[in-house]
Amino acid sequence: DDTILDVSGLSLDFRTGRGRIRALRDVSFPVRRGRILGIVGESGSGKSTVLWSILGLLARNAEVTSGRIAFQGRDLLGLDDEALRAIRGEKISVVFQDPMTSQIPVLPYARQFSDILYRRSMSRAEKRDAAVELLRRVGIPDPEDRIDAYPHQFSGGMRQRAAIAMSMLTGPNLLLADEPTTALDVTMEAQMIDLMRDLRAAFDTTIVVVSHNLGLIAEMCDDVVVMYAGEVVETGEVRDIFHNARHPYTRALLECDPARVERTGGRLPVIPGDIPDLSASLTGCIFAARCPRAMPICRTETPPDVARGTGHARCHLLEGPGADPDWPPPAGV
Ligand code: ATP
Ligand code: SF4
Ligand code: MG
Known part of the structure; x- marks a missing residue:
C-alpha cells in the first residue's frame, strides 16, 4: 500500500462564545508515499486546521467529532501526547509561513538544531556536523x-531555508508546510520550491503543502485537495485537475482571468459572495450560495462524492437527478 497518511471522515468543531463552528466536515483524502500533495482553498476553508489535526496540535477549544487520521497505519487521533510528541519529533515535521514561529530568537542555530536531535544518541560534534551538512x-x-x-x-x-533544514534534520517521513512561501518574494519562492523538491528526492520525504497560490501548486505538487468552507470539494492529480476540474468551485478558481492571477501573484482569485456561516447547520451543497450552476436540489440535498478521473468531486452535476451529461465542459470554456 503506498498510502502514508489517510485522512478519512474527519469532522471537527471549535467551541466558541457564540456557539460551535464546524471547521471541518467529513474531510477525506489519502496522501501517497513520496508525493507532494497541495491543499488549496480560500482563507477560512480549514487548511491549517487539517494540518494541526495531523500534528495533534489543535487548539483547546477544538473537538474532533468523527474520523480517523491513519499515519503509517496507526490512528493519530487515538495517541496520547507522549506518543504524538515522539512522532512529531522524528517522523512528521512542519514548516510554517513565518519561520520566526519555529525559531527561538535567543538561541544560535547550532543549539536549535542539536535540540531537535535530543532523542538521538549522538555526540555534540556529530549533531553539529549533521546540521552543517543540512544548512549546506x-x-x-x-x-x-x-x-x-x-x-x-x-x-x-535564509531563515526560511534554515527552517526547512531544521524540519528535515530527523529525516522525517512526512513534511507538512503551511504556506511556506507566502512571506517570500517570487524569486525566493521559486528557489524554495526547488529546494523542497530536491529534499523530497534526497530524503524520500512525502510533503503536504498548504497554499493560496495555484501557480505554486501547479509547479510543485503531484496531487491536489481543494477545500471550501471546511469540506473537500475535489481531489485528484494536479495535471488531471488543471485540465478536467469537475467541481464548479475548482473551475471558478481555474477559469478566472489570467491577467488577474498575474496581478495577484498567482494567489486565489476572488469569487463573488462569502463563505457560508459555519455555525449554521447546513443543508444541501456548501457552495450553493455562490455556484453559477446551482439548481434547486443543491439547496436541499447533500451532493454525492463521485469518483472521477484520478480523484473525487462532490457535486450534483456529476451523478443523480441533477446530473448533466455535458458537465464538465472542456477546460477553458
Ligand atoms: P487561512 O488561509 O486564512 O490560513 P485556513 O484555510 O487555514 O485559512 P483555518 O485556520 O483552518 O483556515 O480556519 C478554519 C475555520 O476555523 C475558520 O473559520 C477559522 O476562523 C476557524 N478557527 C480556526 N481556529 C479556531 C479557534 N481556535 N477557535 C475558533 N475558531 C477557529
Ligand atoms: Fe454547484 Fe450544485 Fe454542484 Fe454545489 S452541487 S457545486 S451548488 S452544481
Ligand atoms: Mg491557514
Whole structure:
C-alpha cells in the first residue's frame, strides 16, 4: 500500500462564545508515499486546521467529532501526547509561513538544531556536523560559521531555508508546510520550491503543502485537495485537475482571468459572495450560495462524492437527478 497518511471522515468543531463552528466536515483524502500533495482553498476553508489535526496540535477549544487520521497505519487521533510528541519529533515535521514561529530568537542555530536531535544518541560534534551538512544542502553559504548565528542575523529567505533544514534534520517521513512561501518574494519562492523538491528526492520525504497560490501548486505538487468552507470539494492529480476540474468551485478558481492571477501573484482569485456561516447547520451543497450552476436540489440535498478521473468531486452535476451529461465542459470554456 503506498498510502502514508489517510485522512478519512474527519469532522471537527471549535467551541466558541457564540456557539460551535464546524471547521471541518467529513474531510477525506489519502496522501501517497513520496508525493507532494497541495491543499488549496480560500482563507477560512480549514487548511491549517487539517494540518494541526495531523500534528495533534489543535487548539483547546477544538473537538474532533468523527474520523480517523491513519499515519503509517496507526490512528493519530487515538495517541496520547507522549506518543504524538515522539512522532512529531522524528517522523512528521512542519514548516510554517513565518519561520520566526519555529525559531527561538535567543538561541544560535547550532543549539536549535542539536535540540531537535535530543532523542538521538549522538555526540555534540556529530549533531553539529549533521546540521552543517543540512544548512549546506539548503544553500546557506559558509554553514560551518553561520551555524553559530542567531535567527535575526539571517535574512528572511535564509531563515526560511534554515527552517526547512531544521524540519528535515530527523529525516522525517512526512513534511507538512503551511504556506511556506507566502512571506517570500517570487524569486525566493521559486528557489524554495526547488529546494523542497530536491529534499523530497534526497530524503524520500512525502510533503503536504498548504497554499493560496495555484501557480505554486501547479509547479510543485503531484496531487491536489481543494477545500471550501471546511469540506473537500475535489481531489485528484494536479495535471488531471488543471485540465478536467469537475467541481464548479475548482473551475471558478481555474477559469478566472489570467491577467488577474498575474496581478495577484498567482494567489486565489476572488469569487463573488462569502463563505457560508459555519455555525449554521447546513443543508444541501456548501457552495450553493455562490455556484453559477446551482439548481434547486443543491439547496436541499447533500451532493454525492463521485469518483472521477484520478480523484473525487462532490457535486450534483456529476451523478443523480441533477446530473448533466455535458458537465464538465472542456477546460477553458
Ligand atoms: P487561512 O488561509 O486564512 O490560513 P485556513 O484555510 O487555514 O485559512 P483555518 O485556520 O483552518 O483556515 O480556519 C478554519 C475555520 O476555523 C475558520 O473559520 C477559522 O476562523 C476557524 N478557527 C480556526 N481556529 C479556531 C479557534 N481556535 N477557535 C475558533 N475558531 C477557529
Ligand atoms: Fe454547484 Fe450544485 Fe454542484 Fe454545489 S452541487 S457545486 S451548488 S452544481
Ligand atoms: Mg491557514
